[in-house]
Amino acid sequence: MTHSNFLQLLFVTIISLFLQQKVSAQKGGLKGIIIDESGLYLPGANVTIKSIYKGAFTDFNGQFTLVNIPAGQYDLSVSFIGFQPYTKSVTISAHRTQFLKITLLPDSNVLDEVTIATAIGGEAKALNKQQANTNITNVIATEQIGKFPDANIGDAVKRVPGITMQVDQGEARNIIIRGLAPQLNSVTLNGSRIPSAEGDNRNVQMDLIPSDMIQSIQVNKAITPDMDGDALGGSVNLVTRTAPQNFRLAATAGSGISFITNKRILNGSLLLGNRTKDKKFGWMLAGSWNDTDFGSDNIEAEWSNQFEFNNGSTTEKRAVNPYTKEFEQRNYLVQRIRRSFSVNLDYQIDPNHNLYLKTMYNWRDDRENRFRSKYSMLDGEDIAIGDFTLTNNTPTQFPVKVKRETKGGISNSRNKNRRLEDQRMQNYSLGGDHLLGALKINWLGSFSKASEERLNERYAVFKNEYRVHNDIRNSRFPLYTPVSASDANTLANFEYDEITEENKYTDETNYNIATHFTLPSPLFNSPNGFIKFGFRTRLKQKQRTNDFYEYDLESTFPTMAAVSTENLSSDTFLAGTQYQAGYFAKPSWLGALALTERTPRTLKYDEFLGDNYQARENVYAGYLMTEQQLTPQLTLLAGVRIEQTRITATGNLVNYDNDGDYVNHQTITHSHQYTNYLPGIHLKYTLKPNSILRFAFTNTLARPNYVDLVPYRNILREDGEIQLGNPNLKPAESMNFDFMAEHYFSNIGILSAGAFFKNISNFSYTYISKASDNSLGSNTKGYDVKRPQNGEDAYVLGAEVSFQRKLSFLPGFAKNFAVMTNYTFLKSKAKGINNEDGDERQEMTLPNTAPHMFNGSLSYDDGSFTARISANYSAAYIDEIGKSNFYDRYYDQQFFIDINAGYSINKNIRVYADLTNITNQPLRYYQQTANRTMQAEYYGSRFNIGIKYDLFR
Secondary structure: OHHHHHHHHHHHHHHHHHHHHHHHHHHHEEEEEEEEEOOEEEEEEEEEEEEEEEEEEEOOOOOOEEEEEOOEEEEEEEEEOOOOOOEEEEOOOOOOEEEEEEEOEEOOOOOOHHHHHHHHHHHHHHHHHHOOOOOOEEEEEEEHHOOOOOEEEEHHOOOOOOOOEEEEEEEEEEEEEOOEOHHHHHHEEEEEOOOOOOOOOOOOHHHHEEEHHEEEEEEEEEOOOOOOOOOOOEEEEEEEOOOOOEEEEEEEEEEEEEEEOOEEEEEEEEEEEOOOOOOEEEEEEEEEEEEEEEEEEEEEEEEEEEEEOOOOOEEEEEEEEEEEEEEEEEEEEEEEEEEEEEEEEEEEEEOOOEEEEEEEEEEEEEEEEEEEEEEEEHHHHOEEEOOOOEOOEEEEEEEEEEEEEEEOOOOOOOOOEEEEEEEEEEEEEEEEEEEEEOEEEEEEEEEEEEEEEEEEEEEEEEEEEEEEEEOOOOOOOEEEEEOOOOHHOHHHHHHEEEEEEEHHHHHHHEEEEEEEEEEEOOHHHHOOEEEEEEEEEEEEEEEEEEEEEOOOOOOOEHHHHOEEEEEEOOOOOOOOOOOOOEEEEEEEHHHOOOOOOOEEEEHHHHHHHHHEEEEEEEEEEEEEEEEEOOOOEEEEEEEEEEEEEEEEEEEEEEEEOOOEEEEEEEEEEEEEEEEEEEEEEEEEEEEEEEEEEEEEEEEEEEEEOOHHHHHOEEEEEEHHHHEEEOOOOOOOOEEEEEEEEEEEEEOEEEEEEEEEEEEEEEOEEEEEEEEOOOOOOOHHHHHOEEEEEEEEEEEEEEEEEEEEEEEEEEEOHHHHEEEEEEEEEEEEEOOOOOOOOEEEEEEEEEEEEEEEEEEEEEEOOOOEEEEEEEEEEOOOEEEEOOHHHHHHHHEOOEEEEEEEEEEEOOOOOEOOOOEEHHHHHHOOEEEEEOOOOEEEEEOOEEEEEEEEEEEOO
């Protein structure tokens, strides 16, 4: 479909709009809101006028709208799983819209007292909304989140079938939906895309948003044309809390301990909302605060199967058994303070017009000290025969460079001698819902911004050289130990290497304007059929601005013996007591250094300039879709979306002299645009009132990371690596097929099973080759050249099954148990991935596609006491493609077990306790084979206890 054809179709639609207005002139409308006894909204309630086959489902705010109703008197029916059916006689007048407020009562014939007391708040809302949706979704309500020990949204989302999370510092951060990498998925807040504070990708940091601030989460696995198309794996929409219908006050206060540091955890939240007496104006204030002092114990290794040495006349390279060419031990100490604030307002002018304002401000401080020992084997020309030992063709002893590095920050009230990572995400949305006769109009304007600032980030490095034993008898725990203990323990042996200070800043701003128009269009005699069209403009800008200073203080601090130090060796290092860190410069010493303009310093352009860039991305979209009820059981949703993308990216090419020193740089700007046509079809067939079959055919895309599109060159001499951008990188596109069968239990539960297939073209990966000459920079021949490029085709084939139910059919106390479990299987294949020689690699899987994912929980709830044990598992998958299969990096399998319990003192007060990560699951990467550790980072367990108060009037 061309642009002109699409505009012609929209024109015809607009003409039909006026015709519909004329036809419906003698008709009226009905709007309403449905709540429970506590005044909380009930999303997914089925509202029908059976005599004229009119119906609708309530949205996340419990609201529904029926239009084009002939004047007269009707019986209105409302059904909601777990609640008593509701019927009311309503009178519809011409040219008027009537507004109703309906309160539903729990159905004690279906649910026992326990379920009524504690279960229906979350599970019923989520399952009713999921059942009501036309497309394939999973829904989580805030009450469900509260039943798991999930402090942030990432930890909550990982409970959804087909989703796994990448972990950072012990918390779920990056979301993988159905095996697709984080940058291939979208995360929205109230329908607007959340910007990313990451400098080199589009990932939204899910651990930035506290779970307390969100009313519900909807995971769209098959998107509809009125949603943004850049959701190749899927789209997660976070819905913030809305002003209640009655007064509500909720508060949480708790504390705990992080066992890795034995330091405290503090958390609290407050929610306050109400409406005016006439119910027109509603307001909701919410705040959340969490302060955790924790850390991690880390080991890292780089493996090689080549060994270079000086044979007396030249450098000889020999093929050997895999061994660790580099090894690192890291100790992290972190204080994470997460704050979140929200103010949401809405005003109902009259039954036909409503305005709202939704805001959220998230602010997280990460204060971090890192102590790193880095061991790097000397260059081959510096290793002579006699300097090393080969045992059964495995290097077991050789000389290394040793660097002990302290990472910190300045001494002030904000940094506190730590590197301060200040991350913020803010979103402000103003919108309206309007009903003009039979025409619904929804509009939204929003501004959002994400930023990350790291000022005065300091590093102090002292170096040494000595021989080590390379112990890889247990390759899961590789170990370097000095041949002579005095080499590692004598501070005077560690000479000054460098003291540096960096300032880093990244931000992304989004301006978003969207309009949606919906009008009745009863095709195929469908009384609830409608046509919907709309437009969206999204203007994004991203920038990364870093600088890097190096200070010459060797005469002042010639060795580590001249500075204040501390011994970090410990018998509690979680990777094993065999790892002893030794002495490091104290962060307080580093933070107190007066590194001012008067101190000799050098601005090292070559250390940061290649990383700096600016990018602008403007997306202009339009769509046309229709939903029609072809038969009483079969609903069709079909449409097309068109998105035009315009990108301008500016980067730096840094030039060097023959010695590798900075000479100058060139600033280069590149612009291009492309258009995507995204048709989609959704079918929903109701076998029985609670049994549904769904099918979807959709087309989606994923735009490349901003930094990958920047025309830049960055040379990392210490790593022997050159990084290049690729302004001609194409967006990935996917044709998706989904099938899902669902059965909803009347006592709240679901059994579902489905399959899906994704045919992906132009996926991107980082291609690694060898520099054949010095054309990319002086003395760079033989460097690894890393550049993003498009692969050819890939597919993802998967299946998922989910079961959730209260075991109320069991006798005695056993009826209080409930089970939740889901499993997802994935298989993928990718073509067009080349090795360093340019040859295509065979039998490659698509990165980030975990073949197995499982969630499960067993809970007990007797109305007062609740307890739950929950598990989360994902199998290993390839995370980063290397220059050959030997260098491929894999994200290892994860298995988390959490336990939480609570006791309701009365209907308003509840105490709780959580114990998370009982398995001490590390973040682990391995190289090629599962036993070859590249990184293993341990976080330990955490314990929380607290009290919750919730008051409704």
